Amino acid sequence: MKPLIAELKRKARKLRHDIVCMIGPGRPGHLGGSCSVADAVAALYFHKMKHDPKNPGWEDRDRFLLSKGHGALAQYAALAECGYFSRSHLKTLKNLGSMLQGHPDMARTPGVEANTGSLGQGLSIACGMALGARVDGREYRVYCVLGDGENAEGQVWEAAMAAAYYRLDKLVGILDMNGLQATGPIRDLMDTSPLPEKWRAAGWHVIEIDGHDMQQIVEALNKADTVRDRPVLIAARTVKGKGVAFAEHNPAFHNGVMTQMQYEEACKALADSEDG
Amino acid sequence: MGMQNQRRVYGETLEELGSRDERIVVLEADLRNSTMTALFQRAFPERHFEVGIAEANMAGIAAGLALTGKIPFVNSFATFAAGRAYDQIRQAICIGNLNVNIVGSSAGLSDFGDGATHQAVEDIAIMRAIPNMTVLAPADGNEVREMVGAMAAHDGPVYMRLNRNDVPDALPAENTFRMGTPVVIRDGKDLVVFAHGIMVSRAVQAANILAKEGVSVRVVNVSTLKPLDEAALLDLAQGFQGVLVTEEHSIVGGLTALAAYVLRGQGLPLESVAISDVFGQSAHSHEELLEHYGLTAARMVETARAMLRRGA
Structure with a gap:
């Protein structure tokens, strides 16, 4: 395995460990959807994106938007690991007055670009950022992580069509296709498949990958740099709860509560495992 | 005009x-x-x-x-x-x-x-x-x-x-808009009218009619609905016999509700000429709708007279 890929896999495992620790036992937390995006988040923050934790407002930084805002724990873990704020804040998640809210809050958390969490809105904000970059003649990229359940929101498709019309080729969507939404499998609730085909029809360049294969993630992000005149969607097949055995494929851990035993089991597995 | x-x-x-x-x-x-x-x-x-x-x-x-x-x-x-x-x-x-x-x-x-x-x-x-x-x-x-x-x-x-x-045109030439500040358009001493939008010019019409009856009306343009200088609004109502609020908006959540909140506890009679909690409908002119929903100088005059009769 290449050193870069091995390092990113190690980082992703650390993010998952932090996610489990942030939630802790006995309290609800968005474990499943945070773990499913952890690999892509690791690849972006620790390799792909141009950013400066000491200068979060740097104008030419690449932007990261978590449209599926409930995956915030993965982003918080990455921001802390990068040094946007002290790791000691991770333990304050959702405490009254904490900088780490249940969903991303730009006013409270250094490194968070916008307020997201009301599903379906992040891609519109990303479009606005990409248009702003174009008006200013800047070269930065905007990465926007969407959930597959979120694709039921009509605004996602309004934004998808606008991005294609405006040829926003600095905009990269990452679709976290874990197949589950809060109350069950998407295909059993209101099946929105086939999503990659729908994004192609909307005018996007679609790259389908295994969202837990770090090599494929990195290659897809690199490929996105070369696409012209079209926005890029990386359709990443993922597992909700990935890396936490009892939470994998389990909608109960969308915002579930770990018992003390489960918590200890998850911590141990992520601490011991070689590749998460 | x-x-x-x-x-x-x-x-x-x-x-x-x-x-x-x-x-x-x-x-x-x-x-x-x-x-x-x-x-x-x-x-x-x-x-x-x-x-x-x-x-x-x-x-x-x-x-x-x-x-x-x-x-x-x-x-x-x-x-x-x-x-x-x-x-x-x-x-x-x-x-x-x-x-x-x-x-x-x-x-x-x-x-x-x-x-x-x-x-x-x-x-x-x-x-x-x-x-x-x-x-x-x-x-x-x-x-x-x-x-x-x-x-x-x-x-x-x-x-x-x-x-x-x-x-x-409803405002005097020297009017300068300042965000948050209610502005007196026409001064008086008996009743004060708080208005926004098209109802400001209508309030001035009503004030002119009432002046002929010996009723002196202050008209205030409240063009910032939020954030509003609440102390200024309170001051502008001090010493008046009653307050009339008028707006081309529902009584729910607009200037009517705002004025009632700001003036609470002042013991001032307050009436509203606004849209009751209903939707509009089609018509062949804006004026036709304003009349239908009572958003007129005439309705303001009637309301003012009634307030004063009650000893407002």
Whole structure:
């Protein structure tokens, strides 16, 4: 395995460990959807994106938007690991007055670009950022992580069509296709498949990958740099709860509560495992 | 008295601002000929973004543009701007206190022909309810001109509603709009009228009628509905026998509700000439609707007389 890929896999495992620790036992937390995006988040923050934790407002930084805002724990873990704020804040998640809210809050958390969490809105904000970059003649990229359940929101498709019309080729969507939404499998609730085909029809360049294969993630992000005149969607097949055995494929851990035993089991597995 | 169209004044002012400040960008959802942003589009096509008939996406894109340092003006009919994109305004714009200006055109009953679907009787209530939001309702064309400049200069979200039709100039020439400050248009000593929008000029008409009956009326233009200098509003009502509030908006959540809250505990009689909690409907003129819903100088005069008879 290449050193870069091995390092990113190690980082992703650390993010998952932090996610489990942030939630802790006995309290609800968005474990499943945070773990499913952890690999892509690791690849972006620790390799792909141009950013400066000491200068979060740097104008030419690449932007990261978590449209599926409930995956915030993965982003918080990455921001802390990068040094946007002290790791000691991770333990304050959702405490009254904490900088780490249940969903991303730009006013409270250094490194968070916008307020997201009301599903379906992040891609519109990303479009606005990409248009702003174009008006200013800047070269930065905007990465926007969407959930597959979120694709039921009509605004996602309004934004998808606008991005294609405006040829926003600095905009990269990452679709976290874990197949589950809060109350069950998407295909059993209101099946929105086939999503990659729908994004192609909307005018996007679609790259389908295994969202837990770090090599494929990195290659897809690199490929996105070369696409012209079209926005890029990386359709990443993922597992909700990935890396936490009892939470994998389990909608109960969308915002579930770990018992003390489960918590200890998850911590141990992520601490011991070689590749998460 | 001169007449001006608020939409036209808005479109012209926006174009003028655009030439002075490159940060101004304009978003439109297929109504540019009505909202008059077509003027800006012609002058600055690279800073005018047509998003199609997609108001939610428009509000979200505006948030993104604001996050890159632009000063976006988002345009639609008031009911779509404030209502259809409510959640996007709340979540993507207001929680982060982003510098986005939202202009609700054809507000109140002013889109007379299109009926209840296109009229906005509750836009002020919806926008006032969101923390961080500033809410403006200009009395005439001149005030629109001043407000647009103030909106661009203000850092944070602002909602402004506009009338669709030509409206009479209501404010004295020396009027200078200051965000948050209620302004006395015509002074008096018996009754005080708080008004916004087209009802300001109607309140002045009512005051003129009442003056002939020996009733002296102070008319106050409350064109900032939020944040309002509440102490100033209280001061302006001190020593009066009663307060009359009038607005082309529902009694729920607008100036009526605001004045009742600010003046609570003062022991001042308060009446309202506004739209009761109902939707509008189609008609062949704005005036026809204003009369049907009682938004007239005559209704204000009757209400004032009744208050004074009761010993207000």
